[in-house]
Structures are given as C-alpha cells and as structure tokens.
Amino acid sequence: xxxxxxxxxxxxxxxxxxxxxxxxxxxxxxxxxxxxxxxxxxxxxxxxxxxxxxxxxxxxxxxxxxxxxxxxxxxxxxxxxxxxxxxxxxxxxxxxxxxxxxxxxxxxxxxxxxxxxxxxxxxxxxxxxxxxxxxxxxxxxxxxxxxxxxxxxxxxxxxxxxxxxxxxxxxxxxxxxxxxxxxxxxxxxxxxxxxxxxxxxxxxxxxxxxxxxxxxxxxxxxxxxxxxxxxxxxxxxxxxxxxxxxxxxxxxxxxxxxxxxxxxxxxxxxxxxxxxxxxxxxxxxxxxxxxxxxxxxxxxxxxxxxxxxxxxxxxxxxxxxxxxxxxxxxxxxxxxxxxxxxxxxxxxxxxxxxxxxxxxxxxxxxxxxxxxxxxxxxxxxxxxxxxxxxxxxxxxxxxxxxxxxxxxxxxxxxxxxxxxxxxxxxxxxxxxxxxxxxxxxxxxxxxxxxxxxxxxxxxxxxxxxxxxxxxxxxxxxxxxxxxxxxxxxxxxxxxxxxxxxxxxxxxxxxxxxxxxxxxxxxxxxxxxxxxxxxxxxxxxxxxxxxxxxxxxxxxxx
Amino acid sequence: xxxxxxxxxxxxxxxxxxxxxxxxxxxxxxxxxxxxxxxxxxxxxxxxxxxxxxxxxxxxxxxxxxxxxxxxxxxxxxxxxxxxxxxxxxxxxxxxxxxxxxxxxxxxxxxxxxxxxxxxxxxxxxxxxxx
Numbered sequence: 251x252x253x254x255x256x257x258x259x260x261x262x263x264x265x266x267x268x269x270x271x272x273x274x275x276x277x278x279x280x281x282x283x284x285x286x287x288x289x290x291x292x293x294x295x296x297x298x299x300x301x302x303x304x305x306x307x308x309x310x311x312x313x314x315x316x317x318x319x320x321x322x323x324x325x326x327x328x329x330x331x332x333x334x335x336x337x338x339x340x341x342x343x344x345x346x347x348x349x350x351x352x353x354x355x356x357x358x359x360x361x362x363x364x365x366x367x368x369x370x371x372x373x374x375x376x377x378x379x380x381x382x383x384x385x386x387x388x389x390x391x392x393x394x395x396x397x398x399x400x401x402x403x404x405x406x407x408x409x410x411x412x413x414x415x416x417x418x419x420x421x422x423x424x425x426x427x428x429x430x431x432x433x434x435x436x437x438x439x440x441x442x443x444x445x446x447x448x449x450x451x452x453x454x455x456x457x458x459x460x461x462x463x464x465x466x467x468x469x470x471x472x473x474x475x476x477x478x479x480x481x482x483x484x485x486x487x488x489x490x491x492x493x494x495x496x497x498x499x500x501x502x503x504x505x506x507x508x509x510x511x512x513x514x515x516x517x518x519x520x521x522x523x524x525x526x527x528x529x530x531x532x533x534x535x536x537x538x539x540x541x542x543x544x545x546x547x548x549x550x551x552x553x554x555x556x557x558x559x560x561x562x563x564x565x566x567x568x569x570x571x572x573x574x575x576x577x578x579x580x581x582x583x584x585x586x587x588x589x590x591x592x593x594x595x596x597x598x599x600x601x602x603x604x605x606x607x608x609x610x611x612x613x614x615x616x617x618x619x620x621x622x623x624x625x626x627x628x629x630x631x632x633x634x635x636x637x638x639x640x641x642x643x644x645x646x647x648x649x650x651x652x653x654x655x656x657x658x659x660x661x662x663x664x665x666x667x668x669x670x671x672x673x674x675x676x677x678x679x680x681x682x683x684x685x686x687x688x689x690x691x692x693x694x695x696x697x698x699x700x701x702x703x704x705x706x707x708x709x710x711x712x713x714x715x716x717x718x719x720x721x722x723x724x725x726x727x728x729x730x731x732x733x734x735x736x737x738x739x740x741x742x743x744x745x746x747x748x749x750x751x752x753x754x755x756x757x758x759x760x761x762x763x764x765x766x767x768x769x770x771x772x773x774x775x776x777x778x779x780x781x782x783x784x785x786x787x788x789x790x791x792x793x794x795x796x797x798x799x800x801x802x803x804x805x806x807x
Numbered sequence: 808x809x810x811x812x813x814x815x816x817x818x819x820x821x822x823x824x825x826x827x828x829x830x831x832x833x834x835x836x837x838x839x840x841x842x843x844x845x846x847x848x849x850x851x852x853x854x855x856x857x858x859x860x861x862x863x864x865x866x867x868x869x870x871x872x873x874x875x876x877x878x879x880x881x882x883x884x885x886x887x888x889x890x891x892x893x894x895x896x897x898x899x900x901x902x903x904x905x906x907x908x909x910x911x912x913x914x915x916x917x918x919x920x921x922x923x924x925x926x927x928x929x930x931x932x933x934x935x936x937x938x
Contacts, residue, residue, distance in 0.1 A: 581892070585891035596829060
C-alpha cells in the first residue's frame with residue numbers, strides 16, 4: 251500500500267508531545283512561579299509584622315517593669331524617712347519588694363555626700379562612696395536614674411535604679427540593683443525557631459543582656475546603633491550569615507531591644523512549603539507530559555488512519571480514471587493500426603485485380619491469388635484485435651482457461667531471464683505448488699511481463715540487483731509478488747504509477763502505459779494490484795487474482 | 808455504369824493511391840485530396856458523384872468538410888471512412904447527411920459497391936441519366 255514513511259509519524263508525534271507538554275507545562279510553571287513569589291512576599295510580610303508586633307509588646311513589658319521598679323522605690327522614699335530606713339526599716343522593705351524569684355539583688359541608701367549609709371544585700375558595699383560615680387551626678391540632676399549594665403565595685407555585671415528624695419533641705423538616694431539573671435530571663439523570653447534570640451544593647455552597641463550567644467558588655471555586632479522611631483525590621487549580614495533583625499528603642503534608659511534570627515531559620519517553614527510545592531509542580535508536569543504522550547499517540551494514530559483512508563481513496567479515484575484512460579488509449583492505438591490495415595487491404599485487392607491477368611502463368615496466378623487471400627485473412631484477424639481494443643475497457647473478449655501457475659510463470663520468467671542476464675540482474679522464482687486456476691493467459695502474461703520488466707528497469711546495473719517472482723495461495727486467492735531491491739518509489743509517485751502516461755523512465759524508454767494496462771487487466775480478471783515501496787527500500791508489486799475467472803458479462807458495466 | 812466521378816479525401820497517401828488504382832480499374836473517375844482544404848478546392852472546381860471522406864485529418868476535419876459539401880451541393884453523396892470509431896462522430900455525420908459511416912479497414916468489395924450505389928443515387932438526384 252502507498253503509505254507515509256514511519257519516520258514521518260514519529261517526528262509528528264515527537265513534535266506534538268513537545269508542543270503539548272510545553273503548552274501545559276509553561277503556564278503551570280509561570281503560575282507556580284507567580285504563586286510562589288506572591289506567597290513568599292505575603293509570608294515575609296506576615297513574619298516581619300509578627301516580629302515587630304511581638305517586639306513592641308516586649309518593649310512595653312520591659313518599660314512597665316522598669317517603671318514599676320522605679321515606682322516602688324519612689325513609694326518607699328515617700329513612705330519612709332531616711333532615719334527610719336537607716337534604723338532597720340530597709341531590711342523589712344527589701345524583703346517585701348525583692349520578690350521571688352529574686353528581682354532585686356540588693357538595695358541601699360546613699361546620702362548627699364555620696365556615702366553608702368545603709369545597705370542590704372550579698373555584697374560588702376556599706377560605707378562606699380559614690381560621689382564620683384557617673385550615675386550619682388545623673389540622679390542628682392534628674393531625680394531618677396536607670397544605669398547601663400556595669401561591673402562597679404562588686405565586679406559582677408548589673409544595673410541599678412536610683413531615686414532621689416529631698417528631705418529637710420538635704421537629699422538622699424534610694425538605689426536598688428536589678429538581678430542580671432532575672433532581667434536576662436525577662437528579656438530573652440521570646441525565642442522562636444532554632445536561632446531566634448532577644449537581647450538589649452546600649453547606645454554604644456554593647457550587650458546589656460547576652461541573648462543566646464552574646465557576652466555581656468561586649469559588642470553585639472550592630473555597630474553603634476542609631477536612634478529610630480518605633481520598630482524597624484531589616485536584614486543584616488553578620489559573619490557570613492544573614493539575619494532578620496528587628497529593633498526598637500526603649501525610652502529610658504536608652505536601650506535598644508533587638509530580636510535577631512537567621513533568615514534561613516525565619517523562612518524554614520516557607521522553604522519546607524516550597525519543597526512541597528515543587529513536588530506538586532513536578533507531579534503536575536509529569537502528568538502533563540504523560541497526558542501529552544497519550545493524546546499525541548492518539549492524534550497521530552488518527553492522522554495515520556486518515557492518511558491511509560485518503561491514500562486508499564486516491565487510489566480508487568485513480569483507478570476509475572485509469573480504466574477510462576486505458577479505454578481511450580486502446581482506441582487511439584486501434585486507430586493507428588486501422589489506417590495501415592486499410593491500406594494493406596486495399597493493396598491486397600489491387601494485387602488480386604492484377605493477379606488475374608492472363609499474361610501471368612497459370613501456376614503463378616494461383617499463387618498470387620492465394621497469397622492475396624491469405625493477406626486478407628491476416629487483415630481480418632488484425633481487425634478482430636483492433637475492434638477488441640476499441641471495446642477493451644468494456645468487455646473481455648479472450649476466453650479464460652485453466653492455468654498451471656508454476657509452469658506458466660516459469661516460461662515467462664525464462665524469457666525475462668534472458669534480458670535480466672544482460673542487465674546483470676538475478677531473477678529468482680519462488681513458486682508454491684498451486685492447483686490450476688482460471689485466468690485469461692494473454693492478460694496474465696501481459697500483467698506479469700509489465701511488472702517484471704519494470705522491476706528489471708529499476709534494478710538494472712545496480713550492485714547485487716535481484717528480482718524475485720513468487721506465487722502462493724493466500725485467503726483463497728492466487729497471489730503473485732514481484733519484489734525488487736531497486737531504489738524504491740518516492741511516496742509522491744506511489745498514487746500516480748498506475749495512471750496512464752505516468753513514467754519516470756527516460757524519454758523513449760517508457761510509454762507510461764505498462765502499469766495502467768496492468769491495472770485495467772487485473773480489474774478485468776476480478777483481482778487487485780497493489781504496490782508497497784519506500785524510497786531506498788525496494789519495491790514489491792502484489793497481484794491477487796481470484797481462483798475462478800469472473801463472469802465475463804458481469805465483470806464490468 | 809461508367810464515368811462516375813469520385814473524390815477521395817484522406818491524409819494517408821498510400822491508402823488513397825491504392826484505392827485510386829482499385830476504383831479506376833472498376834471504371835471510376837478518381838480525384839484525390841489530401842486534406843479538408845484541398846477537398847473543398849476540388850469541389851469548387853467541379854462536381855462529384857460521390858465523396859469518400861476521412862474524419863480525422865489535420866486542418867479542417869471530415870465533419871466540417873461534410874457540412875460544407877452538403878451546403879454547396881446537397882445531392883453529392885458522402886461516405887465517411889475512418890480508422891477511429893466514435894459514436895458521436897457517427898451520429899453527427901449521419902445527421903449532417905453522410906450516406907454511411909464506415910470503419911477502416913472496411914472490406915473493399917463492399918466499399919466499392921457502396922461508392923457505386925451512392926454515386927448512382929447522386930447522379931439520379933441531379934436529374935441526369937448519365938454523363
């Protein structure tokens with residue numbers, strides 16, 4: 251059958267799969283990317299908001315804590331006189347306000363000369379003089395003071411809250427130390443993730459609480475922080491690691507509350523979600539590709555089927571046109587022969603006219619008249635042929651006979667082999683033993699010889715040229731095959747080879763009628779002829795004939 | 808009956824030469840034209856009792872010449888003789904007034920008999936009994 255090379259369909263399927271996969275995967279990719287981006291932005295905004303909010307709450311809590319301590323001290327200075335405190339009341343008061351666990355680690359009264367006149371606490375600080383300590387001047391000036399963390403006389407990091415009380419033209423100061431441990435716990439409560447930490451630095455950028463990894467009074471890696479309003483969130487790189495840093499300033503003292511977390515840690519849940527997203531996307535992409543494969547396969551199968559139907563239809567159309575064309579060709583041929591026949595017959599009459607002359611010896615006269623008569627017989631015979639040709643496509647004149655296929659084809663191939671030898675082509679036969687079948691010998695001969703001659707033309711002079719003629723019984727039909735290893739027939743010619751006057755042979759070599767006549771004859775015999783060929787792959791003609799000749803009167807309209 | 812004038816129109820020279828010999832031997836007066844134009848010239852020069860006309864010819868074809876002859880001299884009998892059978896040509900030829908539509912090679916004795924019959928008819932129609 252004429253067909254498209256399988257490679258065409260493979261290419262078509264590949265390009266279909268590619269296009270469909272791209273068409274489905276690319277939008278999927280774009281949407282997923284856009285989704286991820288939006289999701290990431292949203293998530294980041296939420297995280298930043300959360301950090302800012304929780305830090306603001308913590309700042310308020312710390313401010314309240316400091317304010318409460320200050321208020322407590324203020325209340326004590328207003329409730330008690332310095333004399334009462336020095337007289338033993340400080341002990342009692344401290345036991346009440348220190349709370350459990352320890353919020354304040356000690357408390358003391360300092361007079362206007364800077365002497366530590368009364369002290370309750372674990373250190374030996376009574377009698378020390380603070381006139382020259384920076385906080386002393388500060389508290390004298392402002393009435394209240396919260397210090398940065400410092401070592402002081404005790405050599406342990408701490409900070410103090412001091413309140414000034416004016417009494418009878420003099421003043422005294424009540425000073426309490428906030429427990430560093432307690433304050434540390436208070437600050438570093440909001441730890442989230444693996445690396446989240448909250449800590450405080452002073453204006454110089456030194457740790458006031460140590461957070462998760464810091465050391466008190468050492469630089470926190472934030473430089474000397476600038477003052478800003480409200481809460482600020484930003485990314486910072488410290489020692490090769492990127493952090494999300496949230497900061498807010500306390501009012502008094504000038505401390506910066508910092509929440510710091512590694513970026514990777516902050517967005518770890520997001521990355522986990524992204525991983526899941528990528529997995530889902532991959533699944534979708536694989537699904538799209540599988541779907542594309544399935545759809546492409548089905549489409550190509552449909553196209554292939556449509557092509558085959560189209561080819562078959564083209565062949566049928568060609569066949570109808572071909573039979574008419576063969577009839578026309580036969581008529582033209584008959585005309586060409588009829589004219590010389592008329593001349594021959596007229597000349598025969600002339601010879602008969604002259605042959606009767608008495609001048610010719612009796613013996614010769616008989617010969618001449620007899621020969622002229624025989625010429626007349628031969629002309630009449632030729633006329634039968636030409637008349638038959640004129641009716642060629644309408645009626646089978648020849649009578650079917652019972653044919654021994656093997657013997658019949660054997661003879662034909664013997665004749666063809668003579669030519670094959672000259673062309674350097676090996677002509678082989680593969681005949682099955684078949685029962686005799688009914689066929690018109692002249693037609694069969696013409697069919698086989700036309701196809702074999704074409705095969706010889708196609709292979710002549712090619713290295714390893716071979717033509718195989720075979721016969722066998724297939725599905726109740728006598729099937730003859732002529733197979734060659736020639737260059738094959740290009741696809742575009744396959745539907746045209748049975749058309750009259752189509753030839754690829756050099757001018758003068760082919761008439762373009764051989765296969766057209768074959769097709770007409772095979773039809774007359776009630777059979778089919780088909781060609782199977784691929785450019786470069788050799789050609790096989792398959793002629794299938796019924797075992798019984800069709801009823802001549804009904805074979806064709 | 809002798810002296811019947813016949814015009815042979817055919818581009819096959821061998822055929823006309825042979826047929827001329829056969830007809831002359833049988834007493835016909837024969838003129839040959841090798842194509843349609845030549846045939847009309849001959850007819851313009853003189854009248855014929857019968858015309859044997861090929862259908863397929865280069866130049867003006869047989870049917871064309873036939874209608875021309877029938878216009879100029881309706882009594883002239885025309886026999887169409889062709890190597891190419893065509894049902895359409897046969898129908899058109901007979902309608903235009905051809906005496907017969909014959910297919911080459913037509914048996915010579917029958918052809919001669921038809922020519923003679925046609926020529927006699929023609930001469931009778933033109934109101935004569937002889938040359």
